[in-house]
Amino acid sequence: MTEWWRDAVIYQIYPRSFQDSNGDGIGDLPGITRRLDHVASLGVDAIWLSPIFTSPMKDMGYDVSDYCDIDPLFGTLADFDALVARAHDLGLKVIIDQVISHSSDKHPWFAESRQSRDNDRADWYVWADPNPDGTPPNNWPSVFGGPAWEWEPRRRQYYLHNFLIEQPDLNLWNRDVQDALLGTMRFWLDRGVDGFRLDTVNFYFHDARLRNNPPSPDHAAPDTYNYQHHVYSKNRPENIAFLKRMRKLTDDYDARMMVGEVGESGDTSIRIMAEYTAGDDRLHMCYSFEMLSHEFTARHFRHTIKGVHQGAPDAHACWSFSNHDVFRHVTRWLPHAESPEAMARQAAAMLLSFPGTICLYQGEELGQTETDLSYDELTDPPALRFWPEIKGRDGCRTPMVWDDSPHAGFSTTKPWLPVKEPQAARAVTGQQDGNDSVLSAYRATIAFRKSQMPLRVGDTAFLDLPEPILAFHRGTGDQVLTCVFNLSPNPATLTLSDKADLTGPSQAALSGRVLSLPPNGFAWLDGPVSLLA
Structure with a gap:
């Protein structure tokens, strides 16, 4: 498959x-x-x-x-x-x-369910009796504010709605x-x-x-x-x-x-x-x-x-x-x-x-x-x-x-x-x-990405570099890319452990073993390169 x-x-x-x-x-x-x-x-x-x-x-x-x-x-x-x-x-x-x-x-299932406790879809939604004082059965809240329970007088029960009142839980x-x-x-x-x-x-x-x-x-x-x-x-x-x-x-x-x-x-x-x-x-x-x-x-x-x-x-x-x-x-x-x-x-x-x-x-x-x-x-x-x-x-x-x-x-x-x-x-x-x-x-x-098997299905290994640099290797077999990102509005410079070539639509400059990343710059390098900040 x-x-x-x-x-x-x-x-x-x-x-x-x-x-x-x-x-x-x-x-x-x-x-x-x-x-x-x-x-x-x-x-x-x-x-x-x-x-x-x-x-x-x-x-x-x-x-x-x-x-x-x-x-x-x-x-x-x-x-x-x-x-x-x-x-x-x-x-x-x-x-x-x-x-x-x-x-x-407004779903027909709920329209039927809310009518009584003994219809064919009475148990298709989450219904519960009130507490003895009439309050909801528990403390669950709605994601959209307020309790996650709404009273239905026809059944004299509450129904659960984790979101809007108009969205009863099945x-x-x-x-x-x-x-x-x-x-x-x-x-x-x-x-x-x-x-x-x-x-x-x-x-x-x-x-x-x-x-x-x-x-x-x-x-x-x-x-x-x-x-x-x-x-x-x-x-x-x-x-x-x-x-x-x-x-x-x-x-x-x-x-x-x-x-x-x-x-x-x-x-x-x-x-x-x-x-x-x-x-x-x-x-x-x-x-x-x-x-x-x-x-x-x-x-x-x-x-x-x-x-x-x-x-x-x-x-x-x-x-x-x-x-x-x-x-x-x-x-x-x-x-x-x-x-x-x-x-x-x-x-x-x-x-x-x-x-x-x-x-x-x-x-x-x-x-x-x-x-x-x-x-x-x-x-x-x-x-x-x-x-x-x-x-x-x-x-x-x-x-x-x-x-x-x-x-x-x-x-x-x-x-x-x-x-x-x-x-x-x-x-x-x-x-x-x-x-x-x-x-x-x-x-x-x-x-x-489509042209590079390392980016599509390769393993990932992160490099230990200080902020604001994110870097990792993506590799499959003998194909490895080093991915480097400067998460900052300021330029950054890194030193490569070995010579490498920029590849792909990188936004960086490489001179010898010095990688210069502009603000929010990024680079893909051929091979498993180590970097020093």
């Missing part, structure tokens, strides 16, 4: 914001199909589509009301089939988001629920999808006894969710058996894969990645949040990759710097950069040199920055509720910028989120012919 995903570069598309084809200000499937040539021109292997299923859009599609149909905002099943066919013609795999830890409260302890969800996955496999990105994969099971979570002493975040160790509301060992059922399903098809989103950090993240990808009967890989933070140090990147390799040696990681849930990395890490463009180029070089599977977020190839939005422009529930301390996720979700026409070529009308001048200035057309553009740098770096 082809394991195409092991060294793949995946391009994440946020459908609402990629391309509007019908003038309603919202991106759609025909729009994505129209722009697939751009994606293919980058040299990536696959696209990942954020949710496109029927939804009330309380959480922008992560609240699904029909798992086997396309929301009319995005098009039709025929539009989806056309997208898959065109992607495959271009050599692109298609991965879709599966949101099965919870559904929308009860995967119920085998019928598991069977129904696996059936929806088979529906899309039969339509030709090549894989699934599994949203909140560590939330599938809850503690059957509904025990209280213990407190967490390290709760520096501005929300209450991190005041607890979530040992009972998620990360449950019972998850493994269901992951095995999912893997058995995908193994019925050729060359399909699953990547699970693990929204954890540190030792917990490594432990879950190890558990969820061990052997060949669970997930193919896990999508880590470790590099989606504000930390930008050589120690952090070194510690993260080494931590996974040492703590989860059988695990396969999928790394990214940006996605639809976090500030864009060019903005997050700008204090460490000479310019946004310098940060964008270095980030591409660094990420595409890491071991494992790589995920790029739309606009990243343009050096796109976070959009600064006012309160009246927001749509994201956490931002609307906790503004201004929590800015929310809208700033990274603004439309893709294609050209210098009104609305940046995304739409012929006012888009659902605004396109502002700092973002419009980075349009695709303005970077197509520029050899020094960020877009050109991404294409060159992806092509270089």
Whole structure:
């Protein structure tokens, strides 16, 4: 069976914001199909589509009301089939988001479940009696604020919602629920999808006894969710058996894969990645949040990759710097950069040199920055509720910028989120012919990764160098590359132990055995070279 995903570069598309084809200000499937040539021109292997299923859009599609149909905002099943066919013609795999830890409260399953305690789907969601004083059954919080329990007067019970009130948690302890969800996955496999990105994969099971979570002493975040160790509301060992059922399903098809989103950090993240990808009967890989933070140090990147390799040696990681849930990395890490463009180029070089599977977020190839939005422009529930301390996720979700026409070529009308001048200035057309553009740098770096077996599948060994230098060897057999990055807005000089040659689209100068790295410079050197700061 082809394991195409092991060294793949995946391009994440946020459908609402990629391309509007019908003038309603919202991106759609025909729009994505129209722009697939751009994606293919980058040299990536696959696209990942954020949710496109029927939804009330309380959480922008992560609240699904029909798992086997396309929301009319995005098009039709025929539009989806056309997208898959065109992607495959271009050599692109298609991965879709599966949101099965919870559904929308408008899903027919929940509409039936909430009616009474004795209907056919009464046990399809997580219901619990109140405490004697009427309060929720335990202390579990919602990720989006407040308790994770909502009262339903018809049943005189609470239901669990780890996210919005409108996103009730499915009860995967119920085998019928598991069977129904696996059936929806088979529906899309039969339509030709090549894989699934599994949203909140560590939330599938809850503690059957509904025990209280213990407190967490390290709760520096501005929300209450991190005041607890979530040992009972998620990360449950019972998850493994269901992951095995999912893997058995995908193994019925050729060359399909699953990547699970693990929204954890540190030792917990490594432990879950190890558990969820061990052997060949669970997930193919896990999508880590470790590099989606504000930390930008050589120690952090070194510690993260080494931590996974040492703590989860059988695990396969999928790394990214940006996605639809976090500030864009060019903005997050700008204090460490000479310019946004310098940060964008270095980030591409660094990420595409890491071991494992790589995920790029739309606009990243343009050096796109976070959009600064006012309160009246927001749509994201956490931002609307906790503004201004929590800015929310809208700033990274603004439309893709294609050209210098009104609305940046995304739409012929006012888009659902605004396109502002700092973002419009980075349009695709303005970077197509520029050899020094960020877009050109991404294409060159992806092509270089593809041409180098050490970067695709090689082992990784880090060099012990002081901040701000990150350096490591990537090697397979007698093919070795030395990868060097100056994580600083200041120039740096290193001395090589042996003579070597620069290779690839390096941004550095080599004179004899002296390597000069400009601000945010980087270099690939032929051979296993040692370096002295």
